[in-house]
Amino acid sequence: MKTIVPTAVPDAAPRRRRAVTTTVAAAAVVAVLAACGGGGAGAGGGSGDGETLYALSADNTPNYVPLNLVEPDLPGVDGSVDGFLSIPDPLVRSFDAPPGSGGTYTAMTPLWGTIPPTEGNAYFDAVNEAMGTTLTFQISDGNTYGDKLAAVLSSPQDVADWVSIPTWNEPPRFGQAVEQIFQDLSPQLAGDAVEKYPNLANIPTEAWQACSWNGKVYGLPFPQEVGLTDFAMYRDDMLPDAALPTNADELLTFVEDAGGDGAWGTNDLWATATVIHGVLPANGWELGEDGALVHRVETQEYRDALEWMTKLYASGAVHPDAVADNQGDAGTRFESGQVAVTSSGLGYWHEALTRNRAADPDFSMDVLPVFAADGGEPVIYKPSGANICSYIKKNDDPAAIDELLAAADFLASPFGTEEYQLINYGVEGVHYDLDADGLPVATTLAQREVQPSYIFLVDPPVVNAKVNLPDYVERQTAWSATNAAYVVEPLFYGQNITEPNQFASLGQPFDDLEKDIARGRADMADLDAAIETWRSSGGEELRAFYTEIYEAQQDGGESTGS
Known part of the structure; x- marks a missing residue:
């Protein structure tokens, strides 16, 4: 309740x-x-x-x-x-x-x-x-x-x-x-x-x-x-004998095989893709090899996640309504059995169980294991x-x-x-x-x-x-405990940094571009162009803004925020 x-x-x-x-x-x-x-x-x-x-x-x-x-x-x-x-x-x-x-x-x-x-x-x-x-x-x-x-x-x-x-x-x-x-x-x-x-x-x-x-x-x-809050869940009552994926390629196979008998494999999996590829949080920064700050959209991890999403959509495993970006009905599709896999906040897990168990005691779902795209140890960025x-x-x-x-x-x-x-x-x-x-x-x-x-x-x-x-409590706490070892704090963790107003909508074009690339309406060349536009339209100024904060904090001082 x-x-x-x-x-x-x-x-x-x-x-x-x-x-x-x-x-x-x-x-x-x-x-x-x-x-x-x-x-x-x-x-x-x-x-x-x-x-x-x-x-x-x-x-x-x-x-x-x-x-x-x-x-x-x-x-x-x-x-x-x-x-x-x-x-x-x-x-x-x-x-x-x-x-x-x-x-x-x-x-x-x-x-x-x-x-x-x-x-x-x-x-x-x-x-x-x-x-x-x-x-x-x-x-x-x-x-x-x-x-x-x-x-x-x-x-x-x-x-x-x-x-x-x-x-x-x-x-x-x-x-x-x-x-x-x-x-x-x-x-x-x-x-x-x-x-x-x-x-x-x-x-x-x-x-x-x-x-x-x-x-x-x-x-x-x-x-x-403070652990992972969003990942892929699957209907284990629909897939009782399925071998669970341990890397990005196996996840593609998993959702392809999950379809059948009138069901599609999955809803959109962008949130899950960012986790398994170790993508920085929204508007996140990291230090590059040369010591300069690198924005999320400039990282290889971000690029890899988008390329994986193009494979996901090209596979035909994604429900047509998700392809049409009708995400508001994702839960309905999942709970009704139209799709076997969905990506959502972890709170959805017990919400869906609560909604469905009263009418169907056999309704069951679980969360997939967390892995890195290559099958190694994942990186889970600590949320606020x-x-x-x-x-x-x-x-x-x-x-x-x-x-x-x-x-x-x-x-x-x-x-x-x-x-x-x-x-x-x-x-x-x-x-x-x-x-x-x-x-x-x-x-x-x-x-x-x-x-x-x-x-x-x-x-x-x-x-x-x-x-x-009780079955949910046991599964969820065990899953969270397993993932706790992979939680790391991103740069600027625990800081409320108010960016200057002129940067408020700087990242907005990437929201649409992510969807377009995944669905084959745009490609990596469009991403390269968007990054260059981002840099010239204020991205470099935003980098300087965060660099000043970072350097001042490394020196033990405080930024003027100017």
Whole structure:
């Protein structure tokens, strides 16, 4: 019941749509900065002395103090997630009394689902009462949330007391706007200060890094797993005896053989292709042999992945709707058996199982093993520690900041606690009943009232606690543990670098070109031309921008961001 965010939320809206939203947001933020006298700082925001800090400073980093309230059934390895096969009985109590002091605050959050009533909602009332603080939600459709944020941020007086901002909805120059609109939480959370809030101290450092700006803690994280988050899954009930691939050529054969009996082999596999070929993350950089920075699109790995995709589409194994770039129905094709393989975010795995097991207990799917294209050890680039952060509006009342942080500590209660159970399932006997195995079964009222809301403000560290799917928990945690050994941090990991506005759409032509090359409508010569255009249209300037940051950090200093 914790599965709320679609696995590919950032890609749920077409990229061109997001570009329009970004432009609107940029104009709004620029107006705010001009009004506040903040428009002259370097790109990425300033520390007040003309320098720009992109990484969370050591002095402002909250201590990481893990909680071990409940022993996992399947402990994580090297940072992979812990797995739980049952809900503890009894649950652990994280708070002896409500931590709040009775204040009332507004909270703005997205939702990819039916928006619940905010008035007369027994779920909201119960959580607010247990927390001792009333949060009144302003919930908006997640698919258009960026537009809503742009409008709100353009009028700071309309900003809610607590605002959830997905990283893909951050407007340009947000590193400057955040200082004008939101509270610097470093004094309350840096170092051992965070230990006043044990559940917040339980959140790993990577998540805080993702929610920091200008060297300071501004955001409260919705942590995500720091291992591989997107890869190919297959219907093992359709392919019970298939030999699983161990290299790129075998994967082509696998999807070709997976078709038949009215089914196609696969949906689009670009995300998987980038993993097995070791392609850098979007807009990623690496050091070339000569010590100069090399952009993702300039790497051999990127080229190899595109060449492999041309083979995939030429094989005829890809469903015609995927060839037509109708990715919105990829899950339907996979779950209905029209295709045997699909590439998606790992959260989709348990979502699809949950949807289909009730009607078909034999429905089954698994994730392919991760391998390098040549069959060797893969390179898995570590994703950001959080892809959603929430921010507290600037407030001159220290008591209000303390109360909201106490509320955040409550909401970060980990799996196995009474508080976690309440936040995620509601009230026993009202929103859920326990079945014979002790698993929560949602009531009709829960379907109306219990929608994800509090989790978008702050969430505990990720665990695999889909206890109603024990086979999934065992498979997923084992898969994650195996891959943990291959996780590496890309250059500039853990840094929020706001690029100058003129580079905002520089990489957009490659989005379409990737599809065209894969489908045979363009070739490698077109890629070469696109790279040269990229370089002459701002790519070299962007390289210089990142080179200045990199060299300053190697020297132990900070970039001016100029």
